Amino acid sequence: ETGVTQTPRHLVMGMTNKKSLKCEQHLGHNAMYWYKQSAKKPLELMFVYSLEERVENNSVPSRFSPECPNSSHLFLHLHTLQPEDSALYLCASSQDLGSPEPQHFGDGTRLSIL
């Protein structure tokens, strides 16, 4: 039991579609993160939320739109994506942002853009 659940596990979409990725954490954490993992590249931090407020937006294109309705849920809304956006999208959570501590990851959504 990872404590962080991501759905769907796999998603194939066309460039004109709109879809959303969902993340839910059952750990009582206050901080949540979206990462992009592409082949042979380090994990790239996309967004950071703390207590439902966006803390960081790492120069992510506007075709990615995050939403954090409460501290347990995080969404990533997708529209008009490009083929280079195909990747594994990972959600993570941690207790707080204040002091360094492990982030707990979900198993990701494998996204393929046609």
Next chain:
Amino acid sequence: GESVGLHLPTLSVQEGDNSIINCAYSNSASDYFIWYKQESGKGPQFIIDIRSNMDKRQGQRVTVLLNKTVKHLSLQIAATQPGDSAVYFCALSGGYNKLIFGAGTRLAVHP
């Protein structure tokens, strides 16, 4: 800015041998370091972490060594097992709880 490098992209070891995975970093201000294991089809799983006021920390079959002088971090796995086959990532703190990840080392364990 910070960067995290891996010494080897792939490491092959025999079952039962010890494995050592290395990481170099550039930011001397980093005060927190962490190792993750990622198996195929899964997300990164926390293995062990260490703060900059320590130079060694041990877990179950794993040891992390931190050499701040040369900005080097290593993960040692004792008596490597087939279940240890995975990609291993080092990461370091880049401010509040922002983690900067290395590219990963694939560990292959052969019987």
